[in-house]
Amino acid sequence: MTAPIKELRSSRIDGHEPAVRLDAVSKVYGRELLALDRVTLSVGKGEFVCLLGASGCGKSTLLNLVAGLDRATTGSIDTAGARIAMMFQEPALFPWLTVSANIELALRVTSSARGTTRKERRARAAELLEIVHLSGFGAKRPHELSGGMRQRVALARALAQDADVLLMDEPFGALDAMTRDLLHDELERIWRERQLTVLFVTHNVREAVRLGDRVVLLSSRPGTVIEDYPVTLPRPRRTDSGEVAELASGITDRLRQEVLRHARPARQATPAGAVSAGAER
Numbered sequence: 506m507t508a509p510i511k512e513l514r515s516s517r518i519d520g521h522e523p524a525v526r527l528d529a530v531s532k533v534y535g536r537e538l539l540a541l542d543r544v545t546l547s548v549g550k551g552e553f554v555c556l557l558g559a560s561g562c563g564k565s566t567l568l569n570l571v572a573g574l575d576r577a578t579t580g581s582i583d584t585a586g587a588r589i590a591m592m593f594q595e596p597a598l599f600p601w602l603t604v605s606a607n608i609e610l611a612l613r614v615t616s617s618a619r620g621t622t623r624k625e626r627r628a629r630a631a632e633l634l635e636i637v638h639l640s641g642f643g644a645k646r647p648h649e650l651s652g653g654m655r656q657r658v659a660l661a662r663a664l665a666q667d668a669d670v671l672l673m674d675e676p677f678g679a680l681d682a683m684t685r686d687l688l689h690d691e692l693e694r695i696w697r698e699r700q701l702t703v704l705f706v707t708h709n710v711r712e713a714v715r716l717g718d719r720v721v722l723l724s725s726r727p728g729t730v731i732e733d734y735p736v737t738l739p740r741p742r743r744t745d746s747g748e749v750a751e752l753a754s755g756i757t758d759r760l761r762q763e764v765l766r767h768a769r770p771a772r773q774a775t776p777a778g779a780v781s782a783g784a785e786r
């Protein structure tokens with residue numbers, strides 16, 4: 506029998522050895538657009554941290570900086586030599602390649618798979634497809650799959666990179682609630698089995714509570730950490746459970762307060778409807 510997830514997790518999280526550490530990180534775009542303002546945040550090895558905040562508060566910016574796709578203006582980011590993979594709302598698969606070939610391509614540039622033969626990469630791709638419950642779909646093209654299946658392929662491709670840290674930017678934002686629920690279960694299983702560290706951006710407060718060990722709230726732009734909620738509810742959780750709803754409701758109130766605080770002066774200066782509704786989603 507497998508041990509309850511809570512027990513398995515605690516031994517890895519209690520040490521709090523950081524996998525990702527941001528220290529007073531600021532990001533200025535151009536001359537004066539301050540997107541992030543002295544963000545300090547630590548994500549422990551094996552921890553699942555969800556990042557919430559109003560639209561435009563700098564969540565994607567933060568992930569891009571951690572991924573090394575862009576540089577912080579000031580402050581420091583330490584990823585302790587971790588291998589990092591990123592997943593977006595769009596699966597961004599190559600449409601002319603089969604599902605298997607999309608994953609094999611990722612394997613070709615992964616150091617641990619370097620020097621392997623095509624046959625070995627194909628076998629490894631089949632294993633990864635099995636992990637995301639897509640056995641038998643390797644020969645399909647992306648357009649033959651549903652949105653949820655394409656996101657599973659994107660997840661398999663991220664796993665192909667042998668990552669320790671998975672950065673996820675609203676990966677399930679475009680999916681229907683049922684598909685999203687299934688993917689939550691699968692992501693949780695994979696996170697546990699592969700001992701991943703996950704930093705997960707979402708606009709959906711219940712999704713954050715469903716998945717996270719912690720839910721970190723950023724202020725409206727410039728983004729800075731304003732709350733850090735530990736989520737101690739036992740796993741697996743259900744998005745529609747009373748406990749998840751209760752905690753999510755408290756976080757939503759805080760988020761709404763923050764959005765309104767920021768929106769009031771903007772309302773006077775911008776046309777009606779221009780104020781973000783990010784917190785409502």
Ligand SMILES: Nc1ncnc2c1ncn2[C@@H]1O[C@H](COP(=O)(O)OP(=O)(O)OP(=O)(O)O)[C@@H](O)[C@H]1O
Pocket residue numbers: 534535538540558559560561562563564565566567726783
């Ligand atoms: N490459 C860029 N150049 C200039 N400004 C940028 C760039 N990327 C983001 N910004 C600006 O930085 C701010 C933060 O953007 P970012 O995309 O990180 O926010 P977000 O919280 O991820 O938004 P959303 O929730 O809507 O996806 C926004 O005002 C955005 O317009």
